[in-house]
Amino acid sequence: MNFKKIFTGPLFWILTAVLLLLVVVPLLFTSSGAGQRVDTNVGMELIEDGQVTEARIDDGDSRVDLTLAEEFELDGENLGDAVHFHFSQARAETVVEAIAEADLEGYTDEPEQSNWLLSMLGFMIPFLLIALLFIWLITRMSGGGSRVMQFGKSKAxxxxxxxxxxxxxxxxxxxxxxxxxxxxxxxxxxxxxxxxxxxxxxxxxxxxxxxxxxxxxxxxxxxxxxxxxxxxxxxxxxxxxxxxxxxxxxxxxxxxxxxxxxxxxxxxxxxxxxxxxxxxxxxxxxxxxxxxxxxxxxxxxxxxxxxxxxxxxxxxxxxxxxxxxxxxxxxxxxxVEAPDFAGRKAILEVHAKGKPMVPDLDIEQIARKTPGFTGADLANVLNEAALLTARSNADLIDDRAIDEAIDRVMAGPQKRTRLMKDHERRVTAYHEGGHALVAAALNYSAPVTKITILPRGRALGYTMVIPEDDKYSTTRNELLDQIAYAMGGRVAEEIVFHDPSTGAANDIQKATDTARKMVTEYGMSAKVGSVKLGSGDSNPFLGKEMATGKEYSEELAAVVDSEVRSIIDEAHDEAYWALTENRDILDTLAEELLRVETLNAKEVAEIFKDVKKRPKREIWESSPDRPILIDESSQRAETVNGRSGQD
CATH class of the missing domain: 3.40.50.300 (P-loop containing nucleotide triphosphate hydrolases)
Incomplete structure (x- = not known):
């Protein structure tokens, strides 16, 4: 038990203050009586029998103090030569008459002069205790006993x-x-x-x-x-x-x-x-x-x-x-942005110091697997790898620990205890296979590096698509491929089971968000044009948001919704084409996932070696009235809408 913590905690001081109020204050307000207390009848008998030599009446406390001629015993108990008793107001005159008739030499009925210092202390102590308790609480809020009432001092x-x-x-x-x-x-x-x-x-x-x-x-x-x-x-x-x-x-x-x-x-x-x-x-x-x-x-x-x-x-x-x-x-x-490939490699080398690793562990390869990771993410990857290695009682960090650590940072810990029914596992296999196959069949998507149907975090499975090089901007075709890739899982469920599940909810949300940004922020819709819709003010101030009115009409909002829907539908059609044209590869991939549960980049590449690629999209025009410049490197002009692309 931590006694120091108990005696310095607020409960100890609060209880101490309460005890002082209950014990000390009544003692200060109550004057002590002379000797032992006896019943009123016993005191009156002592006065009438002539055993009292001195008497004093305290009218304020309705008490009589008696000094006896000799020690007095009551029920075998020696009470000494001084006792006192209390009386009610109804018997006050009787008590005064009895004492007067006894003609005592030391009798007085003058009120006792109270000690003004004790009276003042009794009045002030409750307020002092409350003030001290308040100061103590304020001291705790302001950072400790050495900073009492120093609110304005810097905490730097x-x-x-x-x-x-x-x-x-x-x-x-x-x-x-x-x-x-x-x-x-x-x-x-x-x-x-x-x-x-x-x-x-x-x-x-x-x-x-x-x-x-x-x-x-x-x-x-x-x-x-x-x-x-x-x-x-x-x-x-x-x-x-x-x-x-x-x-x-x-x-x-x-x-x-x-x-x-x-x-x-x-x-x-x-x-x-x-x-x-x-x-x-x-x-x-x-x-x-x-x-x-x-x-x-x-x-x-x-x-x-x-x-x-x-x-x-x-x-x-x-x-x-x-x-x-x-x-x-x-x-x-x-x-201070997320590091590029060279920066990630340098950060990994810094955090790898002091961690024992297998000789053939490739830091450069780890850096390629982690695009978009911040310095904190990379430090967490190596730390998780060290923890996993220690948990398995190994001495050196290897590729297996690094891969698992990357998955943990990206998607959360693996849920090994979650048992899925065979049908749900098959749906998940085709769902993830649909994502991967659409990405492989398109022309502007990044390569697939990993597929798994093991539950991890909030996902029943996931497909990892990582670009080969760092990218700092994204083209319209790449965004369209991202949307088609996101729709690939849902389309695979529709083709194979004709009964889609809720597992594609997050994919649909991401695809819709990307399509809406293409229309409202990136100017990638011919009908809407190169216009920024909305203020883009992300300040989380309620007052400011309430003061801002709508910035475009209901008619334009309907056009935006129509364009977003059109982009999603076209992406759905592209995913459908990619999966139906490569249905045999989709089945092979799903069966392999059901068998081994996780496929790495080399295994995925082997399965996708005969994938039919989607034909490239036609040249996009922000307006059909504007001329299309010829790409001199290709030495040809594209034809769009039945019109030559030449000037």
């Missing part, structure tokens, strides 16, 4: 030289960002080098990109390289429930940085405090906006030679206030 953590240092050598796959930040380090260490040419030190650097791409790691590397004052704080640490706390913390943070200049301030997840002003419901004068206003003032209020640089990280640059992004505040905005 100053970089300690004894902390494990992360340097630029530990960062891979973000060479451009490292180069920019390396220059920031030079600004702080050698400011004269730039000032002699009239250059001003940038006041802010914004790192933005998807989650897991290494923005915080880059900031840690700057801290390890700078060697000077480095303050790290989260955007949410500025804002509290008390008005004005965030702005006060911003002032305190920059005050500390100025006192220890040159310094770097790193604000992680700055979108928590830097969101656009005036966009929420009810206007904008709230605590978060006051904090943002103070941050804007501090960033633009530096002297030219203050040598303080603010580095911030966010994965939502679109929601940040424009005043925060202007030159003079965040002068540099550095994208």
């Amino acid at each position: 953590k100053q970089f300690d030289k004894d902390m494990p240092a992360v340097t630029f050598a530990d960062v891979a796959g973000a060479e451009e960002a490292v180069e920019e930040l390396h220059e920031i380090k030079e600004f702080l260490s050698e400011p004269e080098k730039f000032q002699r040419l009239g250059a001003k030190i940038p006041k802010g650097v914004l790192l933005y990109g998807p989650p897991g791409t290494g923005k915080t790691l880059l900031a840690k590397a700057v801290a390890g390289e700078a060697g000077g004052s480095f303050y790290s704080i989260s955007g949410s640490d500025f804002v509290e429930m008390f008005v004005g706390v965030g702005a006060s913390r911003v002032r305190d943070l920059f005050k500390q940085a100025k006192e220890n200049a040159p310094a770097i301030i790193f604000v992680d997840e700055i979108d928590a405090v830097g969101r656009q002003r005036g966009a929420g419901v009810g206007g904008g004068n709230d605590e978060r906006e006051q904090t943002l206003n103070q941050l804007l003032v501090e960033m633009d209020g530096f002297d030219a030679n203050t040598n303080i640089i603010v580095i911030a990280a966010t994965n939502r640059p679109d929601v940040l206030d424009p005043a925060l992004l202007r030159p003079g505040r965040f002068d540099r905005q550095i994208p």
